[in-house]
Amino acid sequence: MTRYIIRRLLQGIPLVFIISILLFIMMQNMGDPLATMGGRSLTRKEDRERLARQLGLDKPILVQYVFWLVGNDWTKVDMDGDGIAETPGTRKGALRGDFGYSLVTRQPAMQMILSRLPNTLLLMLVSELVVIIGALVLGVYSALRQYSLLDNLVTTFSFIGYSMPIFFLALAAMYIFAVNFKRWGLPYLPTVGMFDPQVGETPGQLLVHMILPIAVISVNSFSAYSRYIRSTMLEAMNQDYIRTARAKGLPRREIVFIHALKNASLPIVTVVGLDLPFLLGGALVTERIFAWPGMGRLFLDHVSRGDTPVVMGIMMLIAIAVVIFQIITDIVYAWLDPRIRYE
Amino acid sequence: MTAPSASANMRLTKLPALDVLETPPLPLSKMAWLKFQRHKMALVGVGILVLLILYCTLGAFVFSEKYANYNDTSIAMQPPSLAHPFGTDVIGRDILARTIYGGQISLLIGLVAVMLETSMGILIGAISGYFGGLVDSLLMRFTEAILIIPQIFLLLVMAKFFAGDIPDISILGREFSGSVIVIIVIIGLTSWPYLARIVRAEFLSLKESEFVLAARATGTSTFEIIFRHILPNSIAPIVVSATLGVANAITLEAYISFLGLGVRPPTATWGNMLEGAYNYIENAYWLWLFPGMLILLIVLSINFVGDGLRDALDPRSRAV
Numbered sequence: 001m002t003r004y005i006i007r008r009l010l011q012g013i014p015l016v017f018i019i020s021i022l023l024f025i026m027m028q029n030m031g032d033p034l035a036t037m038g039g040r041s042l043t044r045k046e047d048r049e050r051l052a053r054q055l056g057l058d059k060p061i062l063v064q065y066v067f068w069l070v071g072n073d074w075t076k077v078d079m080d081g082d083g084i085a086e087t088p089g090t091r092k093g094a095l096r097g098d099f100g101y102s103l104v105t106r107q108p109a110m111q112m113i114l115s116r117l118p119n120t121l122l123l124m125l126v127s128e129l130v131v132i133i134g135a136l137v138l139g140v141y142s143a144l145r146q147y148s149l150l151d152n153l154v155t156t157f158s159f160i161g162y163s164m165p166i167f168f169l170a171l172a173a174m175y176i177f178a179v180n181f182k183r184w185g186l187p188y189l190p191t192v193g194m195f196d197p198q199v200g201e202t203p204g205q206l207l208v209h210m211i212l213p214i215a216v217i218s219v220n221s222f223s224a225y226s227r228y229i230r231s232t233m234l235e236a237m238n239q240d241y242i243r244t245a246r247a248k249g250l251p252r253r254e255i256v257f258i259h260a261l262k263n264a265s266l267p268i269v270t271v272v273g274l275d276l277p278f279l280l281g282g283a284l285v286t287e288r289i290f291a292w293p294g295m296g297r298l299f300l301d302h303v304s305r306g307d308t309p310v311v312m313g314i315m316m317l318i319a320i321a322v323v324i325f326q327i328i329t330d331i332v333y334a335w336l337d338p339r340i341r342y343e
Numbered sequence: 344m345t346a347p348s349a350s351a352n353m354r355l356t357k358l359p360a361l362d363v364l365e366t367p368p369l370p371l372s373k374m375a376w377l378k379f380q381r382h383k384m385a386l387v388g389v390g391i392l393v394l395l396i397l398y399c400t401l402g403a404f405v406f407s408e409k410y411a412n413y414n415d416t417s418i419a420m421q422p423p424s425l426a427h428p429f430g431t432d433v434i435g436r437d438i439l440a441r442t443i444y445g446g447q448i449s450l451l452i453g454l455v456a457v458m459l460e461t462s463m464g465i466l467i468g469a470i471s472g473y474f475g476g477l478v479d480s481l482l483m484r485f486t487e488a489i490l491i492i493p494q495i496f497l498l499l500v501m502a503k504f505f506a507g508d509i510p511d512i513s514i515l516g517r518e519f520s521g522s523v524i525v526i527i528v529i530i531g532l533t534s535w536p537y538l539a540r541i542v543r544a545e546f547l548s549l550k551e552s553e554f555v556l557a558a559r560a561t562g563t564s565t566f567e568i569i570f571r572h573i574l575p576n577s578i579a580p581i582v583v584s585a586t587l588g589v590a591n592a593i594t595l596e597a598y599i600s601f602l603g604l605g606v607r608p609p610t611a612t613w614g615n616m617l618e619g620a621y622n623y624i625e626n627a628y629w630l631w632l633f634p635g636m637l638i639l640l641i642v643l644s645i646n647f648v649g650d651g652l653r654d655a656l657d658p659r660s661r662a663v
Contacts, residue, residue: 018488026504159384159650163643165594167601167617168635174624191624278493285598289621300602303499311500315492322491 001334005327012323019319020094020312024065027308053078055103068100068312069093094316100309104302109309113295113317117280119194120287120294123210124279127217132272135222139229140261143237155230158223170216170289177212192291213290217283221275229268236264266337273329277321371579371656378655385651391644395637399450402443411440412609423629430629438616442633445611448519449593449641452527452612456592459531461538461585468542469569473550483543486536494533495598501529502604520610526599530592538584545577579656586652590645597638613638 034048034057052058056067056077072089092098099109142151161169174191181188189212190196195205236242237260245255280295287296295314302310334340369377379385419435421427429438471482489497505525512519549555550573558572593613599605600614608615613634620631 015484015488015491018484019491022488023492023500026500159646160639160643163590163639163646165597165635165638165642167598167621168631168639171617171621171624171631171635174621175628179625284495284499285601288602299496300499303503304604306503315496315500318493318496319491 001331005331008327008330012327016316016319016323020069020316021065023312023315024068024308025061027306027312028061028064067091067093068309070095071098094312099313099316102302102310103307104305104310109313112298112310113313116293116295116298119292120280120296123213123217123287123292123294124283126210127214127221128272128276128279130214130218131222131225134218135225135229139226140233140256142226142230143233144256146234151230154226158226161219161223162227164220166216166220166283166285167289169219170212170286173212173216174289194293209290213283213286213292216290217286225268225271228271229264232264232267233260236260239263266333269332269336270329273325273332277318277325280318280321375652375655379651382651382654384647385655388644388647388651391640392648395446395641395644396450399443399446402440403447406437406440406443408444410437411444411611412436420623420627420630422627429633430627432616432630433619433623438629438633441611441616442613442637445613445616445634446637446641448523448606448610448612449596449614449638452523452530452596452606453589453593456527456530456534456596457585457588459527460534460588460592461581463531463535464538464584465542465574465581467535468539469546469574471539472543472546473565473569473573475547479543482539486539489533490536494595497533498529498595498599499602499604501533502526502599505529506604520607522605522607523610526596526605530595534588534591534595538581538588541580541584542577545580546573549573549576583649583653583656586645587649590642590649593638593645594642 034051049058056064056072059067067089068091071091071093073092075089076085077087077089078085091100097110099113101107102109102112105112138150138154142148142154145151177189178191179188190209191212194209195201196209199205239260242255242260245259250259284296284300286292287294288300291297299311299314413436415435417435418427418431419433421431421435423430427437427439429442432438432441467482467486471479471486502525505528506522510521512521512524546569555568555572558568563572596605596612597614597617600612601617603618605618606612606615616634617631620627623630
């Protein structure tokens, strides 16, 4: 098992490298970060040259990548523009956890990302929890009462929910629960941000602000999960061991929850495990519409300004998380199902 | 083929009741059609899809494209009325006319992006599965690398990357924003990995079968073995995946356009009509309702059709 984990990790490392190179090359044409550095006025030509030199943006792309990856504190950089490199570099490089400074805010990129991470995780983990519990309840129910009224309803609605683009759902939810509820004089839900600035940062405010974004994210991913659980549960209920359990007179509750659900949940573990790292990125569109200050919005704001360090940091964080979660999922799967052996 | 299903075939195709063993097996297309017809929601999906295509094509005879792009700020943000059944947008363009032309572009993007996606997926999956070895592991590592980054992130980065000054193009006397091409290319370039994996798996199992061995023994060229012998046998999952891919491509276009990095005006798509609509959520529902509904309808109908095709083409359920 240890050898398997080590081998998987060794396979994952080149993957992350390929991604970082591909992304870094694409980042070079992402707009002009220097254009906005002059504040309201246009950046002057001599300032542009100086800034590009000091930020290392005038170097060939390969050199820029090396500096990004391993840092430049082992060499000297030219700060004053006389063509002689004299100042020792200060960057430590991504391999040592330094993703550089944001070109827009001049703060460490990693610090900016990590300050947004809890907001995104709060939103995404709660909705993932809602989705898993909801999908388990409805999926198991639909499987046990196949072709019943509720089963048909769940199937139909999950099909619609699955096909519904998330922005349309979000706009419709905002229109009904915020705009029209307000118009009708009902208690309405807030649609922007995490807190109402007039009330302050109270847990109650947070809760109220979370309702709409979580509902929107949940409806969208709920559909895929419940369909999946329904089909694995249906498959499990048709197995021989269920018939045996029934034949020996076990109570139905025990058959469903201990015999069938336990076996049916194996594939679900895989799906959840592979989905979890993608929660890191947050729901770009949902965060944008509801002005939720998470990582998705950070990405959107900085991708349009060509802020390589921040965007690279977010993408690398997700990539590493995906690789690690793939390995964890495989291990958990083998642990849950003793028939699976990795050698 | 087992006896009961063969007799079922006979019943449905109204063949004279001969010996069961002499019944010729139905060709895949015919059997798929018979099974597809039984999938009610798939038929509804086909119906909606045909209506939507008629809406986008016939509507072009009612409104000219010039009218769809004509803006009159004095009638901006008007609610639906007789003159403008879907209302007008922020700079006073008729939304009904724009949904017609936007639908054409959305459909075009969906179809062409899927063609690109499918050809890349087939090519890479086939090479990987058929040749195996070093080529396989290199191509599969590359595939995994693309799968690791969430597609929407990759699309946004690529949209920025290719968004330089691409001139407008004119095809058949119509002007298109160059960004249409960009969107098609990037959706195609980021969507193929799933299909490549499916094709690879099919090739891995089929290349060991007897008919491939026979083809090889008679000196058939590798090219012909791949494209004339193996590929037609793995067409079912490709067709399903391509169908669902159209819905996916249309949704992705809408996402990128919604986030402001997609197709640029004046060329309309259902996605970019929604851009900025949430700023007017309080007082102009018609800005997002109509294009949003159309996206939902087309994605839903394509998904129904894809689901029906999946059931119809599944070789494990031979029973009609």
